[in-house]
Amino acid sequence: MALGATPPVSWVCAPARTSGARLTLGTFATMEQAARAYGAAAWRLGRHHQQLNYKDCTSLEEAEFLAGFDNLVTAEQRLRRQQLQRRLAIAETDERTMEAWAATFPQDVLDEHAFYAQKKAERRANK
Missing domain, CATH: 3.30.730 (GCC-box Binding Domain)
Known part of the structure:
Protein backbone atom coordinates (compact mmCIF):
# COMPACT_ATOMS: atom_id res chain seq x y z
CA MET A 1 0.00 0.00 0.00
CA GLY A 68 1.33 14.88 16.54
CA PHE A 69 2.64 12.28 18.92
CA ASP A 70 4.13 13.36 22.22
CA ASN A 71 3.11 10.60 24.59
CA LEU A 72 5.63 7.86 23.92
CA VAL A 73 6.58 6.52 27.32
CA THR A 74 9.97 4.90 27.77
CA ALA A 75 10.62 2.13 30.29
CA GLU A 76 12.49 4.62 32.49
CA GLN A 77 9.55 7.05 32.42
CA ARG A 78 7.12 4.20 33.19
CA LEU A 79 9.27 3.11 36.16
CA ARG A 80 9.44 6.70 37.45
CA ARG A 81 5.66 7.04 37.13
CA GLN A 82 5.13 3.78 39.06
CA GLN A 83 7.45 5.02 41.80
CA LEU A 84 5.57 8.31 42.04
CA GLN A 85 2.23 6.49 42.12
CA ARG A 86 3.47 4.26 44.96
CA ARG A 87 4.68 7.30 46.89
CA LEU A 88 1.35 9.04 46.34
CA ALA A 89 -0.54 5.96 47.54
CA ILE A 90 1.64 5.84 50.67
CA ALA A 91 1.12 9.55 51.32
CA GLU A 92 -2.66 9.20 50.90
CA THR A 93 -2.68 6.22 53.29
CA ASP A 94 -0.65 8.25 55.80
CA GLU A 95 -3.13 11.12 55.58
CA ARG A 96 -6.10 8.81 56.17
CA THR A 97 -4.30 7.17 59.08
CA MET A 98 -3.45 10.55 60.63
CA GLU A 99 -7.09 11.68 60.26
CA ALA A 100 -8.28 8.51 62.01
CA TRP A 101 -5.65 8.98 64.74
CA ALA A 102 -6.67 12.62 65.25
CA ALA A 103 -10.33 11.62 65.52
CA THR A 104 -9.51 8.88 68.00
CA PHE A 105 -7.02 10.84 70.14
CA PRO A 106 -7.97 14.56 70.02
CA GLN A 107 -6.02 15.35 73.20
CA ASP A 108 -2.82 14.07 71.59
CA VAL A 109 -3.36 16.50 68.71
CA LEU A 110 -3.82 19.40 71.15
CA ASP A 111 -0.69 18.34 73.08
CA GLU A 112 1.31 18.15 69.85
CA HIS A 113 0.21 21.66 68.80
CA ALA A 114 1.06 23.02 72.25
CA PHE A 115 4.50 21.33 72.14
CA TYR A 116 5.42 22.85 68.78
CA ALA A 117 4.07 26.26 69.78
CA GLN A 118 6.30 26.16 72.88
CA LYS A 119 9.35 25.14 70.78
CA LYS A 120 8.67 27.97 68.33
CA ALA A 121 8.42 30.48 71.18
CA GLU A 122 11.72 29.19 72.64
CA ARG A 123 13.49 29.58 69.28
CA ARG A 124 12.22 33.15 68.95
CA ALA A 125 13.38 33.94 72.47
CA ASN A 126 16.88 32.58 71.71
CA LYS A 127 17.32 34.76 68.59
Missing part, protein backbone atom coordinates in the same frame (compact mmCIF):
# COMPACT_ATOMS: atom_id res chain seq x y z
CA ALA A 2 1.39 3.39 -0.91
CA LEU A 3 2.01 5.92 1.82
CA GLY A 4 -0.94 8.28 2.13
CA ALA A 5 -3.37 5.84 0.51
CA THR A 6 -6.56 5.07 2.37
CA PRO A 7 -6.16 1.81 4.31
CA PRO A 8 -8.84 -0.87 4.00
CA VAL A 9 -9.74 -0.41 7.70
CA SER A 10 -10.73 2.83 9.37
CA TRP A 11 -7.82 2.87 11.86
CA VAL A 12 -4.14 2.01 11.58
CA CYS A 13 -2.21 0.56 14.52
CA ALA A 14 1.44 1.61 14.85
CA PRO A 15 3.56 -0.87 16.85
CA ALA A 16 7.32 -0.59 17.38
CA ARG A 17 9.86 -3.01 18.81
CA THR A 18 12.85 -2.13 20.96
CA SER A 19 15.10 -4.44 22.97
CA GLY A 20 12.60 -7.25 22.45
CA ALA A 21 9.71 -5.20 23.90
CA ARG A 22 6.71 -4.24 21.81
CA LEU A 23 5.45 -0.68 22.13
CA THR A 24 2.01 0.22 20.88
CA LEU A 25 2.15 3.78 19.63
CA GLY A 26 -1.60 4.03 19.20
CA THR A 27 -4.13 3.96 16.42
CA PHE A 28 -4.20 6.55 13.69
CA ALA A 29 -6.69 7.61 11.06
CA THR A 30 -4.20 7.48 8.16
CA MET A 31 -1.09 5.55 7.19
CA GLU A 32 0.87 8.82 7.08
CA GLN A 33 0.04 9.65 10.71
CA ALA A 34 1.07 6.13 11.75
CA ALA A 35 4.34 6.39 9.80
CA ARG A 36 5.17 9.76 11.35
CA ALA A 37 4.44 8.43 14.85
CA TYR A 38 6.62 5.40 14.16
CA GLY A 39 9.41 7.67 12.87
CA ALA A 40 9.30 9.89 15.95
CA ALA A 41 9.29 6.85 18.26
CA ALA A 42 12.15 5.14 16.40
CA TRP A 43 14.19 8.33 16.50
CA ARG A 44 13.58 8.70 20.23
CA LEU A 45 14.63 5.07 20.71
CA GLY A 46 17.98 5.71 19.03
CA ARG A 47 17.61 5.12 15.28
CA HIS A 48 19.31 7.67 13.06
CA HIS A 49 16.85 10.00 11.39
CA GLN A 50 18.27 9.27 7.91
CA GLN A 51 17.02 5.68 8.23
CA LEU A 52 13.43 6.77 8.83
CA ASN A 53 10.54 7.47 6.46
CA TYR A 54 10.69 11.26 6.73
CA LYS A 55 14.23 12.48 6.16
CA ASP A 56 13.14 16.12 5.98
CA CYS A 57 12.94 16.40 9.77
CA THR A 58 16.08 17.89 11.30
CA SER A 59 15.31 17.30 14.98
CA LEU A 60 13.43 14.89 17.21
CA GLU A 61 11.18 17.72 18.38
CA GLU A 62 10.20 18.49 14.77
CA ALA A 63 9.47 14.80 14.09
CA GLU A 64 7.29 14.58 17.20
CA PHE A 65 5.50 17.80 16.29
CA LEU A 66 4.79 16.59 12.76
CA ALA A 67 3.68 13.22 14.09
Whole structure:
Protein backbone atom coordinates (compact mmCIF):
# COMPACT_ATOMS: atom_id res chain seq x y z
CA MET A 1 0.00 0.00 0.00
CA ALA A 2 1.39 3.39 -0.91
CA LEU A 3 2.01 5.92 1.82
CA GLY A 4 -0.94 8.28 2.13
CA ALA A 5 -3.37 5.84 0.51
CA THR A 6 -6.56 5.07 2.37
CA PRO A 7 -6.16 1.81 4.31
CA PRO A 8 -8.84 -0.87 4.00
CA VAL A 9 -9.74 -0.41 7.70
CA SER A 10 -10.73 2.83 9.37
CA TRP A 11 -7.82 2.87 11.86
CA VAL A 12 -4.14 2.01 11.58
CA CYS A 13 -2.21 0.56 14.52
CA ALA A 14 1.44 1.61 14.85
CA PRO A 15 3.56 -0.87 16.85
CA ALA A 16 7.32 -0.59 17.38
CA ARG A 17 9.86 -3.01 18.81
CA THR A 18 12.85 -2.13 20.96
CA SER A 19 15.10 -4.44 22.97
CA GLY A 20 12.60 -7.25 22.45
CA ALA A 21 9.71 -5.20 23.90
CA ARG A 22 6.71 -4.24 21.81
CA LEU A 23 5.45 -0.68 22.13
CA THR A 24 2.01 0.22 20.88
CA LEU A 25 2.15 3.78 19.63
CA GLY A 26 -1.60 4.03 19.20
CA THR A 27 -4.13 3.96 16.42
CA PHE A 28 -4.20 6.55 13.69
CA ALA A 29 -6.69 7.61 11.06
CA THR A 30 -4.20 7.48 8.16
CA MET A 31 -1.09 5.55 7.19
CA GLU A 32 0.87 8.82 7.08
CA GLN A 33 0.04 9.65 10.71
CA ALA A 34 1.07 6.13 11.75
CA ALA A 35 4.34 6.39 9.80
CA ARG A 36 5.17 9.76 11.35
CA ALA A 37 4.44 8.43 14.85
CA TYR A 38 6.62 5.40 14.16
CA GLY A 39 9.41 7.67 12.87
CA ALA A 40 9.30 9.89 15.95
CA ALA A 41 9.29 6.85 18.26
CA ALA A 42 12.15 5.14 16.40
CA TRP A 43 14.19 8.33 16.50
CA ARG A 44 13.58 8.70 20.23
CA LEU A 45 14.63 5.07 20.71
CA GLY A 46 17.98 5.71 19.03
CA ARG A 47 17.61 5.12 15.28
CA HIS A 48 19.31 7.67 13.06
CA HIS A 49 16.85 10.00 11.39
CA GLN A 50 18.27 9.27 7.91
CA GLN A 51 17.02 5.68 8.23
CA LEU A 52 13.43 6.77 8.83
CA ASN A 53 10.54 7.47 6.46
CA TYR A 54 10.69 11.26 6.73
CA LYS A 55 14.23 12.48 6.16
CA ASP A 56 13.14 16.12 5.98
CA CYS A 57 12.94 16.40 9.77
CA THR A 58 16.08 17.89 11.30
CA SER A 59 15.31 17.30 14.98
CA LEU A 60 13.43 14.89 17.21
CA GLU A 61 11.18 17.72 18.38
CA GLU A 62 10.20 18.49 14.77
CA ALA A 63 9.47 14.80 14.09
CA GLU A 64 7.29 14.58 17.20
CA PHE A 65 5.50 17.80 16.29
CA LEU A 66 4.79 16.59 12.76
CA ALA A 67 3.68 13.22 14.09
CA GLY A 68 1.33 14.88 16.54
CA PHE A 69 2.64 12.28 18.92
CA ASP A 70 4.13 13.36 22.22
CA ASN A 71 3.11 10.60 24.59
CA LEU A 72 5.63 7.86 23.92
CA VAL A 73 6.58 6.52 27.32
CA THR A 74 9.97 4.90 27.77
CA ALA A 75 10.62 2.13 30.29
CA GLU A 76 12.49 4.62 32.49
CA GLN A 77 9.55 7.05 32.42
CA ARG A 78 7.12 4.20 33.19
CA LEU A 79 9.27 3.11 36.16
CA ARG A 80 9.44 6.70 37.45
CA ARG A 81 5.66 7.04 37.13
CA GLN A 82 5.13 3.78 39.06
CA GLN A 83 7.45 5.02 41.80
CA LEU A 84 5.57 8.31 42.04
CA GLN A 85 2.23 6.49 42.12
CA ARG A 86 3.47 4.26 44.96
CA ARG A 87 4.68 7.30 46.89
CA LEU A 88 1.35 9.04 46.34
CA ALA A 89 -0.54 5.96 47.54
CA ILE A 90 1.64 5.84 50.67
CA ALA A 91 1.12 9.55 51.32
CA GLU A 92 -2.66 9.20 50.90
CA THR A 93 -2.68 6.22 53.29
CA ASP A 94 -0.65 8.25 55.80
CA GLU A 95 -3.13 11.12 55.58
CA ARG A 96 -6.10 8.81 56.17
CA THR A 97 -4.30 7.17 59.08
CA MET A 98 -3.45 10.55 60.63
CA GLU A 99 -7.09 11.68 60.26
CA ALA A 100 -8.28 8.51 62.01
CA TRP A 101 -5.65 8.98 64.74
CA ALA A 102 -6.67 12.62 65.25
CA ALA A 103 -10.33 11.62 65.52
CA THR A 104 -9.51 8.88 68.00
CA PHE A 105 -7.02 10.84 70.14
CA PRO A 106 -7.97 14.56 70.02
CA GLN A 107 -6.02 15.35 73.20
CA ASP A 108 -2.82 14.07 71.59
CA VAL A 109 -3.36 16.50 68.71
CA LEU A 110 -3.82 19.40 71.15
CA ASP A 111 -0.69 18.34 73.08
CA GLU A 112 1.31 18.15 69.85
CA HIS A 113 0.21 21.66 68.80
CA ALA A 114 1.06 23.02 72.25
CA PHE A 115 4.50 21.33 72.14
CA TYR A 116 5.42 22.85 68.78
CA ALA A 117 4.07 26.26 69.78
CA GLN A 118 6.30 26.16 72.88
CA LYS A 119 9.35 25.14 70.78
CA LYS A 120 8.67 27.97 68.33
CA ALA A 121 8.42 30.48 71.18
CA GLU A 122 11.72 29.19 72.64
CA ARG A 123 13.49 29.58 69.28
CA ARG A 124 12.22 33.15 68.95
CA ALA A 125 13.38 33.94 72.47
CA ASN A 126 16.88 32.58 71.71
CA LYS A 127 17.32 34.76 68.59
